[in-house]
Amino acid sequence: MTTRFARGAQVIATLAVAAVAFTGCAGSSDPGPDDAGTELNFVTFTGGDAGIKYENLIAAFEDANPGVKVRLEILAGDDTYNSILTSRIAAGTAPDVFEVLNNDTSQFVEADLLADLSDQSWVEHQIDTVRNLADQSDGRTYSFVPEVNSGGVFYNTDIFEEVGVEVPETWDEFLDVVETIRAAGITPLSVGGKDGWTLQTQWTQMMRASSNPEEGALLNSGELAYSESTTAAIMPAFAELVAAGGFDPNATGVDWPSSANDFALGRTAMMIQGTVALPAIRTAAPDGPFSMFPMPFAAEGKDAPLALAPAATQAVPANAAHQELAKRFLEFWASPEVHTKYLNDAAALSSFTTSASADIDPAFETMSELLPTRGIDIAGFVRPTPAVNTAIQTGMQSIMVGTATADEVLESIDAAQQQQ
Known part of the structure; x- marks a missing residue:
C-alpha cells in the first residue's frame, strides 16, 4: 500500500x-x-x-x-x-x-x-x-x-488539537469552532468560491442534513417555494458563517484546485466537500493529518446524518x-x-x-464508523433545476462579497423555481 x-x-x-x-x-x-x-x-x-x-x-x-x-x-x-x-x-x-x-x-x-x-x-x-x-x-x-459517496467536512486534526476545539455536532458549535480557529490566526474554511459549484456543494450538504424526501418532492414539482421550506434556513445560516469569518475575504477569487491545495497544505483548517475530493487532497498531502465529520446542520434534536449517494452501480x-x-x-x-x-x-x-482493512485511509475512518447508524439515502431529496442551481451559486457568491442579503437570495431562488 x-x-x-x-x-x-x-x-x-x-x-x-x-x-x-x-x-x-x-x-x-x-x-x-x-x-x-x-x-x-x-x-x-x-x-x-x-x-x-x-x-x-x-x-x-x-x-x-x-x-x-x-x-x-x-x-x-x-x-x-x-x-x-x-x-x-x-x-x-x-x-x-x-x-x-x-x-x-x-x-x-x-x-x-x-x-x-x-x-x-x-x-x-x-x-x-x-x-x-x-x-x-x-x-x-x-x-x-460497490461504493457510496457522502458529503461532509474535511478537517485538519493537528490544527483542531492545536487550537483546542472538538468536532462540532450542531450548527452553533460549528460557528464556535470557526470563531476559535479564526481567533488563532488561521483561516477556518477553504472554498473555491470562484467556481460556484463548490458553494452549491455546501448548500446541498446543508439541505440533505435538514430536509426530507417528502418536502423534496414538493420543491421539485414547484408546489412548494424554497422560501417556505426548511431549505429557507440555509442562506441565513451561510450568511452567519460568512459574518463569523469562516472564509478568506478573497475566497470568491479562488478556484477549486487552489482551495483544495490550501486545505491540504494546512493553510486552512476545514473544507466542506464530498468524499470524492480526497484524491485532490492526497495528491498535495499524501500523509496529511485529515479526517471528516458530517455536516452539522441537522434538524433540532437529531444527529447530523451522512447523506449517501450510491456510486459506480453495476x-x-x-x-x-x-x-x-x-x-x-x-x-x-x-x-x-x-x-x-x-x-x-x-x-x-x-x-x-x-x-474492513487496516489500510483504509484515515480520513474516512470516522465517517465509516458512523455510516451504519447515520447513513441516509438521498433519493427523493431536493433536485434543483439548472435555473435554481445558478441562483443558489450566484446568490452565495453575492453574500460572500456583501452585495446581497440572505432574503434577497431566497427571492431570486423562488423566481428561478418558477421558470420550470
Whole structure:
C-alpha cells in the first residue's frame, strides 16, 4: 500500500462483522474449467484517472482466473449511453457487466433487461441505504453497488488539537469552532468560491442534513417555494458563517484546485466537500493529518446524518453471454480484501458491512464508523433545476462579497423555481 494509508492502523470494527461470510477467500473466485479463453465484456463511462479502480480490479480478477480476460470498454457518459446499451441488449450483443448511468437502473428494470442478482452472497451484506434502493422495490436485486459517496467536512486534526476545539455536532458549535480557529490566526474554511459549484456543494450538504424526501418532492414539482421550506434556513445560516469569518475575504477569487491545495497544505483548517475530493487532497498531502465529520446542520434534536449517494452501480444483462462468469466477477469484487483495495483506489465509503482493512485511509475512518447508524439515502431529496442551481451559486457568491442579503437570495431562488 502507499504511504497515505500508513496511519490507518486499526480495523474498523463496525465494518468487520461477518467478513468471512462471502464464499471463498479474497483474491480467489474458483474459475470453472470452461472459462479458460473467455473474454468478459465490461462497459463503463469511467475512464482516465478515475478508471484506475477498474483497471486494478480487472488485473486482480485476471490473476485469480488464469485464461480469463476482461475487456474494458469505455463509452461516452452522455444521453446516448443508455440507448446504446438498450440497443445492444435487444440485439443480443449485450456486455456481460455494465456501469449504470446516474446509478439509475429503473429504465432497464422496467424493460426486464437485467439479470436477477438476489441470490448472490453479497446481497445480504449491503448497508441499509443500498438495500433500500428503488431497484429492489419488488423484493429483488438487479444491481451491484460497490461504493457510496457522502458529503461532509474535511478537517485538519493537528490544527483542531492545536487550537483546542472538538468536532462540532450542531450548527452553533460549528460557528464556535470557526470563531476559535479564526481567533488563532488561521483561516477556518477553504472554498473555491470562484467556481460556484463548490458553494452549491455546501448548500446541498446543508439541505440533505435538514430536509426530507417528502418536502423534496414538493420543491421539485414547484408546489412548494424554497422560501417556505426548511431549505429557507440555509442562506441565513451561510450568511452567519460568512459574518463569523469562516472564509478568506478573497475566497470568491479562488478556484477549486487552489482551495483544495490550501486545505491540504494546512493553510486552512476545514473544507466542506464530498468524499470524492480526497484524491485532490492526497495528491498535495499524501500523509496529511485529515479526517471528516458530517455536516452539522441537522434538524433540532437529531444527529447530523451522512447523506449517501450510491456510486459506480453495476448491472448484468439478462441475456449476457457469460452471465455466470459475470456474477462471479461481482462476487470477487465484493470479497472483503478485494473490495477494500477497490475502495482505496476509488476514494469512497463502503456499501457493505464486510469491507474492513487496516489500510483504509484515515480520513474516512470516522465517517465509516458512523455510516451504519447515520447513513441516509438521498433519493427523493431536493433536485434543483439548472435555473435554481445558478441562483443558489450566484446568490452565495453575492453574500460572500456583501452585495446581497440572505432574503434577497431566497427571492431570486423562488423566481428561478418558477421558470420550470
